[in-house]
Amino acid sequence: MPVHFYHLCEAKTVLKDQVGVLLADGRMARSVASRHIRDLVAGEIRSNGVVDLDRRLQVCQPTDRELFVIAFEEAVSVRPRKI
Numbered sequence: 840m841p842v843h844f845y846h847l848c849e850a851k852t853v854l855k856d857q858v859g860v861l862l863a864d865g866r867m868a869r870s871v872a873s874r875h876i877r878d879l880v881a882g883e884i885r886s887n888g889v890v891d892l893d894r895r896l897q898v899c900q901p902t903d904r905e906l907f908v909i910a911f912e913e914a915v916s917v918r919p920r921k922i
Contacts, residue, residue, distance in 0.1 A: 846896070892910075
């Protein structure tokens, strides 16, 4: 089972995942990435009520080879208020 690393990218800053997650395949890695993003967004809402969707999660192999990137705005849906 391969290890997948989830690096948080914001502007020119990259916060590298030092631990990684063992997952069976890329489909599971994509699902975990979306869940990580939603958890981060939920934490922001709880802590300060502000959500920054201008970030992305880069998923890499242990060699740092990028497998894919998910933008925060792809992992959540925002519905406009209906008046």
